[in-house]
Amino acid sequence: MKLHADQSNALNTVTAYDDTSLEVNLVRFPHSILLLPEGPVERWEVTRFEDLAPEHFDQVLRHQPEVVVFGSGQKLRFPHPRLTANLLRQRIGVDTMDVKAACRTYNILMAEGRKVAALLLIENAGDSGTSGGSGDSTPQPAGA
Numbered sequence: 001m002k003l004h005a006d007q008s009n010a011l012n013t014v015t016a017y018d019d020t021s022l023e024v025n026l027v028r029f030p031h032s033i034l035l036l037p038e039g040p041v042e043r044w045e046v047t048r049f050e051d052l053a054p055e056h057f058d059q060v061l062r063h064q065p066e067v068v069v070f071g072s073g074q075k076l077r078f079p080h081p082r083l084t085a086n087l088l089r090q091r092i093g094v095d096t097m098d099v100k101a102a103c104r105t106y107n108i109l110m111a112e113g114r115k116v117a118a119l120l121l122i123e124n125a126g127d128s129g130t131s132g133g134s135g136d137s138t139p140q141p142a143g144a
Helices: 054-058 081-089 099-111
Strands: 014-017 022-024 027-029 033-035 067-071 093-097 116-120
Touching (some): 014 099, 022 033, 067 081, 067 099, 081 093, 093 099, 099 116
Parallel strands (some): 067 093, 067 116
Antiparallel strands (some): 022 027, 033 116
Protein backbone atom coordinates (compact mmCIF):
# COMPACT_ATOMS: atom_id res chain seq x y z
CA MET A 1 0.00 0.00 0.00
CA LYS A 2 1.36 3.42 -0.92
CA LEU A 3 1.23 6.24 1.60
CA HIS A 4 0.93 9.86 0.68
CA ALA A 5 2.95 12.09 2.95
CA ASP A 6 2.64 15.81 3.42
CA GLN A 7 6.14 15.66 4.91
CA SER A 8 9.33 16.56 3.07
CA ASN A 9 11.85 13.82 2.40
CA ALA A 10 14.10 15.41 5.02
CA LEU A 11 12.59 12.97 7.54
CA ASN A 12 12.36 9.21 7.16
CA THR A 13 8.80 8.46 6.14
CA VAL A 14 7.28 5.07 5.35
CA THR A 15 6.04 5.57 1.81
CA ALA A 16 4.75 2.04 1.11
CA TYR A 17 4.58 -1.50 2.47
CA ASP A 18 3.44 -4.98 1.56
CA ASP A 19 3.77 -8.42 3.13
CA THR A 20 7.42 -8.82 2.11
CA SER A 21 8.95 -5.35 2.21
CA LEU A 22 8.83 -1.78 3.47
CA GLU A 23 9.54 1.41 1.58
CA VAL A 24 11.10 4.44 3.29
CA ASN A 25 11.45 7.65 1.27
CA LEU A 26 10.75 5.56 -1.86
CA VAL A 27 13.63 3.13 -1.11
CA ARG A 28 12.57 -0.53 -0.74
CA PHE A 29 13.74 -2.65 2.21
CA PRO A 30 13.01 -6.41 1.89
CA HIS A 31 14.00 -7.05 5.52
CA SER A 32 13.16 -5.94 9.05
CA ILE A 33 14.28 -2.41 9.93
CA LEU A 34 14.91 -0.03 12.81
CA LEU A 35 13.55 3.33 11.70
CA LEU A 36 14.03 6.79 13.18
CA PRO A 37 12.88 10.16 11.83
CA GLU A 38 16.48 11.13 11.02
CA GLY A 39 19.58 9.21 10.05
CA PRO A 40 20.08 6.04 8.05
CA VAL A 41 17.54 3.24 8.06
CA GLU A 42 19.11 0.37 9.99
CA ARG A 43 18.72 -3.32 9.22
CA TRP A 44 17.07 -5.08 12.17
CA GLU A 45 18.53 -8.58 12.31
CA VAL A 46 15.41 -10.58 13.06
CA THR A 47 13.28 -12.54 10.59
CA ARG A 48 10.86 -14.42 12.84
CA PHE A 49 8.77 -13.27 15.78
CA GLU A 50 9.70 -16.45 17.63
CA ASP A 51 13.40 -15.52 17.45
CA LEU A 52 13.05 -12.17 19.22
CA ALA A 53 15.44 -11.61 22.12
CA PRO A 54 15.97 -8.68 24.51
CA GLU A 55 19.01 -7.62 22.45
CA HIS A 56 16.77 -6.94 19.45
CA PHE A 57 14.77 -4.37 21.42
CA ASP A 58 17.86 -3.01 23.19
CA GLN A 59 19.18 -1.76 19.82
CA VAL A 60 16.98 1.33 20.12
CA LEU A 61 18.32 2.35 23.54
CA ARG A 62 21.24 4.33 22.10
CA HIS A 63 18.76 6.54 20.21
CA GLN A 64 16.82 7.42 23.39
CA PRO A 65 13.33 7.58 21.86
CA GLU A 66 10.33 8.48 24.01
CA VAL A 67 8.29 5.73 22.37
CA VAL A 68 8.98 2.60 20.30
CA VAL A 69 6.40 1.43 17.79
CA PHE A 70 6.87 -2.32 17.35
CA GLY A 71 5.40 -3.82 14.17
CA SER A 72 5.07 -7.51 15.08
CA GLY A 73 4.74 -8.81 11.52
CA GLN A 74 1.62 -9.48 9.49
CA LYS A 75 -0.47 -10.12 12.60
CA LEU A 76 -0.62 -8.59 16.05
CA ARG A 77 1.46 -10.51 18.60
CA PHE A 78 2.72 -9.11 21.87
CA PRO A 79 6.34 -9.68 22.89
CA HIS A 80 6.99 -11.27 26.27
CA PRO A 81 7.58 -8.49 28.86
CA ARG A 82 11.17 -9.70 29.45
CA LEU A 83 11.98 -8.69 25.84
CA THR A 84 11.11 -5.04 26.40
CA ALA A 85 12.06 -4.76 30.10
CA ASN A 86 15.18 -2.64 29.45
CA LEU A 87 13.13 -0.13 27.46
CA LEU A 88 10.55 0.17 30.21
CA ARG A 89 13.30 0.60 32.83
CA GLN A 90 14.49 3.61 30.78
CA ARG A 91 10.90 4.95 30.74
CA ILE A 92 10.57 4.33 27.00
CA GLY A 93 7.03 3.38 25.99
CA VAL A 94 6.46 0.41 23.67
CA ASP A 95 3.35 0.19 21.48
CA THR A 96 2.80 -3.10 19.68
CA MET A 97 0.68 -3.56 16.55
CA ASP A 98 0.86 -5.37 13.23
CA VAL A 99 3.53 -3.99 10.90
CA LYS A 100 1.10 -2.13 8.62
CA ALA A 101 -0.53 -0.29 11.52
CA ALA A 102 2.94 0.35 12.95
CA CYS A 103 4.02 2.04 9.70
CA ARG A 104 1.02 4.35 9.76
CA THR A 105 1.44 5.11 13.48
CA TYR A 106 5.16 5.81 13.08
CA ASN A 107 4.41 8.30 10.26
CA ILE A 108 1.85 10.13 12.42
CA LEU A 109 4.12 10.35 15.46
CA MET A 110 7.10 11.37 13.31
CA ALA A 111 5.03 14.12 11.62
CA GLU A 112 4.01 15.40 15.07
CA GLY A 113 7.70 15.82 15.91
CA ARG A 114 7.73 13.04 18.51
CA LYS A 115 10.98 11.25 19.36
CA VAL A 116 9.81 7.90 17.95
CA ALA A 117 11.60 4.75 16.87
CA ALA A 118 9.99 1.94 14.88
CA LEU A 119 11.04 -1.69 14.96
CA LEU A 120 9.35 -3.19 11.92
CA LEU A 121 9.40 -6.97 11.53
CA ILE A 122 9.31 -8.44 8.03
CA GLU A 123 9.06 -12.17 8.53
CA ASN A 124 10.67 -14.69 6.21
CA ALA A 125 12.86 -11.92 4.82
CA GLY A 126 14.89 -13.32 1.99
CA ASP A 127 12.34 -15.96 0.97
CA SER A 128 11.46 -15.39 -2.66
CA GLY A 129 8.10 -16.01 -4.21
CA THR A 130 6.09 -16.02 -0.99
CA SER A 131 4.04 -13.00 -0.16
CA GLY A 132 2.14 -14.67 2.66
CA GLY A 133 -0.92 -12.57 2.04
CA SER A 134 -2.90 -11.24 -0.84
CA GLY A 135 -0.39 -12.39 -3.45
CA ASP A 136 0.08 -8.78 -4.53
CA SER A 137 3.78 -7.94 -4.31
CA THR A 138 3.33 -4.29 -5.29
CA PRO A 139 4.02 -2.10 -2.25
CA GLN A 140 0.88 -0.27 -1.18
CA PRO A 141 0.82 3.33 0.01
CA ALA A 142 1.13 3.55 3.77
CA GLY A 143 -1.82 5.91 4.41
CA ALA A 144 -4.69 3.84 3.08
